[in-house]
Amino acid sequence: MSIAPWFDAAAEFERALLERNAPLAELHRQAQLDGAARLRAAGSLRAPSPWQGTTSVSGMRQAIVEAEVYALLREYAAQAAAATDGADSARWTALVDEGLTRSRRGLLVDEVRDSAAGALLLRDSWGLRPVVPNAPVIDCACGYAESGVIAKGLCIECGELVVRRWSAEELRLLALVPEYRARVEEILSTEARQKKQIGVPSDTPISDVASKRARGGRALGRLRRSGRRLLVAGRDLPSERWKQLAALTAKALQIQVGAEGRRAGRRGLGAAGLAALAVKSDDAIHG
Ligand SMILES: [Zn+2]
DSSP, X not given: OOOHHHHHHHHHHHHHHHHHOHHHHHHHHHHHHHHHHHHHHHHTOOOOHHHHTTOOHHHHHHHHHHHHHHHHHHHXXXXXXXXXXXXXXXXXXHHHHHHHHHSOOSTTOOTTTTSOTTHHHHHHHTTOOOSSOSSOSSOOSSSHHHHOOOSSOBOHHHHHHHHHHHHHHHHHHHTTOHHHHHHHHHHHHHHHHHHHHXXXXXXXXXHHHHHHHHHHHHHHHHHHHXXXXXXXXXXXXXXXXXXXXXXXXXXXXXXXXXXXXXXXXXXXTTHHHHHHHHHHHOOOBOO
């Protein structure tokens, strides 16, 4: 079903609201300008190699832009809350719910859900229309991309998309704490080199391989405990979205990738980079 009529109605509601609410319109105008500048910067970023995982450069770049859009819309919502009255907020939430119901609710649609009235026009102004894609973007075998419901686990395509989004969010957060980021990059680069060396030759005992693989994770865990002072600029790190994406990654049917998701809490920032490395090397799938 086309969502164009729904989008037009929802955008019309936002336009009318901004016309009669000058403080909100001012916030909206500023968010639009700031967002355009930040998205230009995000659009030219390339993920460093440990985070690249399976994915194409263009796929990763898209995830980096999505992470920025998500953050921008969350920040806009925090400011807009005080300038929007309850009835208008409720009407907008109802419109968004309707849009998500008409269309797919899966992992392809999560940017506006956590925002506020004006978010649809913001996305539109940044060239990101439509809000909800009509055609499947990925070749999903598990149903999650469309329904948002996880049955047995995430198929390879969904798992990779989730790890890509998780990595992009991690990079966005690490950019706020450059010293911590440098330590994480060091650990991940070592891990990447070791993975190449291990390569699971048949004469290497499995336990040996597993313990070598766990080394990067343990180093991240130590950094998480000892490096708190490096996170001063971002005391709330990791973000809720980072945690949500880690929890989703834990549902991946690729064994090693799912395991990296489950260990994310102990490891903190850098865990998504390890999951991306696991995507590269993991061809074992749960039966
Ligand atoms: Zn899937």
